[in-house]
Amino acid sequence: MLVLAFNGSPRPRGNTHRLLTTVADEMGRHGITTEIIDLGSQTVNGCSGCGACRRRQDGRCAIDGDPLNQWLARMQAADGIILGSPVYCAGPTAQIKAFIDRAAMVACVNGDLFRRKVGAAVVAVRRAGAVHTFDTLNHFFTIGQMFVVGSSYWNMGFGREAGEVSQDGEGLQTMVNLARNMAWLIKCIRLAGDQVDIPPGRREVVTSFIR
Numbered sequence: 001m002l003v004l005a006f007n008g009s010p011r012p013r014g015n016t017h018r019l020l021t022t023v024a025d026e027m028g029r030h031g032i033t034t035e036i037i038d039l040g041s042q043t044v045n046g047c048s049g050c051g052a053c054r055r056r057q058d059g060r061c062a063i064d065g066d067p068l069n070q071w072l073a074r075m076q077a078a079d080g081i082i083l084g085s086p087v088y089c090a091g092p093t094a095q096i097k098a099f100i101d102r103a104a105m106v107a108c109v110n111g112d113l114f115r116r117k118v119g120a121a122v123v124a125v126r127r128a129g130a131v132h133t134f135d136t137l138n139h140f141f142t143i144g145q146m147f148v149v150g151s152s153y154w155n156m157g158f159g160r161e162a163g164e165v166s167q168d169g170e171g172l173q174t175m176v177n178l179a180r181n182m183a184w185l186i187k188c189i190r191l192a193g194d195q196v197d198i199p200p201g202r203r204e205v206v207t208s209f210i211r
């Protein structure tokens with residue numbers, strides 16, 4: 001069982017990484033491997049709106065000069081996906097927002113590639129904007145028919161300089177509880193297998209507001 005945790009921070013070993021590591025360590029205690037992928041320190045282009053992903057139906061983005069297509073393939077093989085980001089100007093970093101725009105679009109128009117996978121957002125923040133950032137990250141999961149996991153608080157940790165978030169006891173506890181809930185849900189989904197009917201999640205009706 002595998003979870004991919006994308007770190008949207010350009011500081012690969014900063015506070016977001018510390019929070020993701022806390023989740024990964026706890027998940028490991030429950031038999032689930034979590035791989036942290038440094039997204040924010042790489043160039044991730046924004047969506048060009050070309051529509052090729054809808055036309056070609058190959059599960060890929062037409063922009064091929066960055067790692068997105070490679071990540072999309074790996075995400076399809078994973079049981080869960082975590083999106084982590086620091087708060088930058090009251091929102092997620094530009095890198096992870098670019099990832100969300102393109103990955104969500106490719107997934108939605110190619111039959112909901114991540115449907116029924118488990119997802120969670122994790123946020124590192126100095127002072128303000130964490131809830132907005134958390135909500136934005138969660139949009140990725142909820143438009144794609146994924147299951148969002150909760151914890152004992154919204155998944156955030158407070159700190160400014162790299163490592164400071166380690167002093168946020170409640171933040172770390174939130175990550176541990178998140179990991180336990182995520183591991184439990186992944187195991188339940190695996191156990192359900194084909195014993196529980198899978199509901200159809202069709203996208204036949206598409207209206208641009210009313211038409």
Ligand SMILES: Cc1cc2nc3c(=O)[nH]c(=O)nc-3n(C[C@H](O)[C@H](O)[C@H](O)COP(=O)(O)O)c2cc1C
Pocket residue numbers: 009010011013014015016017085086087088089090091124125126127128129158159160161162163
């Ligand atoms: C460009 C930039 C913008 C930021 N904007 C905010 C903000 O709006 N609100 C806030 O509380 N912290 C803000 N911060 C602080 C970071 O969210 C905080 O230091 C976080 O712990 C960094 O996580 P990291 O170590 O994973 O990069 C900002 C930091 C930078 C570099």
